[in-house]
Amino acid sequence: MAYSKKIVKQIAGLIKSDTYTIAEICHIVGIAPKTYYLWLQNKPEFAEAVERAKDERMQALVVAARRSLMKRITGYDTEETVTVIVPDKNGGKDENGKTKGRVKETKRVMKHIQPDTMAIIFALTNGDSENFKNKHSVEATGKDGKDLFESKSISELKQDLDGLMRVINGGE
DSSP: OOOOHHHHHHHHHHHHHSOOOHHHHHHHHTOOHHHHHHHHHHOHHHHHHHHHHHHHHHHHHHHHHHHHHHHHHHOEEEEEEEEEEEEOTTOOBOTTSOBOEEEEEEEEEEEEEOOOHHHHHHHHHHHOTTTOOSOOOOOOOOGGGOOSSOOOOHHHHHHHHHHHHHHHTTOO
């Protein structure tokens, strides 16, 4: 297929709408992946359309993620369909292990999904990190609150080393 505004629009649309691989996009529009990459290098308007499409897809994903996070933080109601099946006389099951029989009733039930604690923690630690930190600081000090590693003079270090060597050599 020859390069045209129509194929650029089609490729950009595929990039925006889903997470197809380059190979899948090329197969759908009828070009070789090599052609796609050549167009990226040699046709600035094509490269720009591809980048714009990627940006738009990412913006849509961010919006969807924010909506989903908001639902997880606040909780939400959803409708669930419950089907009651009366087993047949034999009480048998089909080849998939499901009860065979007739449907007695189908009803719709509202179900409340509670807020998700991890989503709340995520939002608070990222959105208000000054007040909600998800880390702890540990500070180690020496005896009586002194520095753990006192700085010693070279002569004091030599004395300590000499003492250790005497202990190692059997108290000479």
